[in-house]
Structures are given as structure tokens and as C-alpha cells.
Amino acid sequence: MRRIFIISGILTVFLLMFNSMTEAQLKTVVSWTGSVFNANTKDPIRISYQLQDNTGKIIRRGKTNASQNGYYFITGLKPGESYKLIFEGDDNYFTAEFPISIPNTEQYQEYSKDYQIVPKYKGAEIAQKVPVFEPNKTKLRGGADFFLEDFWKTLQENPNINFKIIAYADNDGDDVVNEAISKARCKALNDYFVGKGIAQSRIQTESKNTTDPKNPPPKEKRAKGKRYIGSIYYVIDKF
Numbered sequence: 001m002r003r004i005f006i007i008s009g010i011l012t013v014f015l016l017m018f019n020s021m022t023e024a025q026l027k028t029v030v031s032w033t034g035s036v037f038n039a040n041t042k043d044p045i046r047i048s049y050q051l052q053d054n055t056g057k058i059i060r061r062g063k064t065n066a067s068q069n070g071y072y073f074i075t076g077l078k079p080g081e082s083y084k085l086i087f088e089g090d091d092n093y094f095t096a097e098f099p100i101s102i103p104n105t106e107q108y109q110e111y112s113k114d115y116q117i118v119p120k121y122k123g124a125e126i127a128q129k130v131p132v133f134e135p136n137k138t139k140l141r142g143g144a145d146f147f148l149e150d151f152w153k154t155l156q157e158n159p160n161i162n163f164k165i166i167a168y169a170d171n172d173g174d175d176v177v178n179e180a181i182s183k184a185r186c187k188a189l190n191d192y193f194v195g196k197g198i199a200q201s202r203i204q205t206e207s208k209n210t211t212d213p214k215n216p217p218p219k220e221k222r223a224k225g226k227r228y229i230g231s232i233y234y235v236i237d238k239f
Helices: 002-027 144-157 175-195
Strands: 030-038 048-052 058-063 071-077 082-087 096-101 109-112 115-117 125-127 162-167 203-207 232-238
Touching: 058 071, 096 115, 096 144, 115 144, 144 175, 162 175, 175 203
Parallel strands: 030 109, 030 115, 162 203
Antiparallel strands: 030 071, 048 058, 048 082, 082 096, 125 232, 162 232
16 A cells, blocks of 8 residues: 555656656747848848748748847747748848747747748859768768758748758869869759759759959968869749
8 A cells, every 4th residue: 555655756856857847848938049141142031931830830020130130039838849930032132941849948039040032034043052072982971961941941842942052172183184074063962952852944054163362262271181172053044
């Protein structure tokens, strides 16, 4: 009988602790903030946005503040919930959609994330900010998907976009070798986007056998392990 009472007591304490944790999480408020920039010029922008919950219901609307570095601030989010942040396309920018997953927490948290939105005009040149290839390699490096995902989502949300992939060389050495590497990198990126559901008819490629004149290799010696990698650009051709 005593053993039954002990077990019952343990279960009671556990349930009280669980209920307390659940109530704390329900009362906890989480905020999501950051800045939004033009993906081409990197200037802060003003753009409308909406936040949807996991049922698709719009629960927040607002606009970023260009005069305050493209700042946005969304509060009242719940721990453990998933949301969708949509920057609403207009005459100047394409629509962009991003998922948000809020970690479980019992204390107020403020998470920060910046976004880059693709401008809507023919010839807009979007630089691949973080290299997705290793020096002199043509295979997408591990984790490349993380750095390609935002542009892919823009293409997915805007099915009328046609674009060109331009790849520059890592050095100004052998033109034939450089051309082959750049061409293979274009194909790797082309295959990535096609594999993610983007129609081949929307993509063109252009390989370069020289380094990027707008972003040439540095003349000074770089830190160990920091090697120059040829630029990649996505150029909006049609929308």
C-alpha cells in the first residue's frame, strides 16, 4: 500500500510540473525581428509583409521601415509554433515567402533574422553572397542548399521569373580550364534549381573564363584558409 502511495505521489508531482510548464509556455511571448534589404543593391527597403499561422490564417500585417535599416518587429508569437512570413510583392519587388519555427521556451525570447528581397526589373543582378563551391571545384559544397534556398523560394513563389546563371573563374590562368570549371558550376546550379522544381525553360547559363571585374581577387595576402572563389550571379531576364 505504501508503494502505491509513493507512486501516486510521484505521478501527482509530475503532472503538476507538466501543467506548470504548459501554462508557462502558453503565457510566454516570443518576438521575431530583423532587417530587409534589396538583394541587388543591399539597401534597406520598405515593403509590406504578413505573418500566417500554420493554418494559413493571417495574424499580423505590417511594413518594414527603410529609414531604420529596413527594420521589422513582430511579437506575440508562441513557443513551439510554426509560421510563414510573406513579403508581399509589388511594382518594385517580387513576392518572397519564408517559414519560421519558434523553439520551445519558457522565457521571453527575441530572435533576429535579416532577409534579402529580389527587385523586380529586367537585368537585376543578384550576387550569390556566400560561396557554394570550393576553390577549383565544380560540385556544390556541403550545406550549399541553405544558401541557395532563399532565391529558390523566390523563383517558386514567382513562376514567371526567367533568369540567367553567370559563373566567373577562380583565377586568370588557363582560359580553357577556367571555362570548363565555370561551365560545370553553371550546370551544377542549373541542376539544383531544376531538381527543386524550377522548369528548365526558365534558366539560361553563361560561363566566364576570367575572374569577376566587379569583384576581382584581392591583391593583398589573405588569411590562411581564405581563398578567392569566382563570383556567381543570377540575372533576372524576364518576369
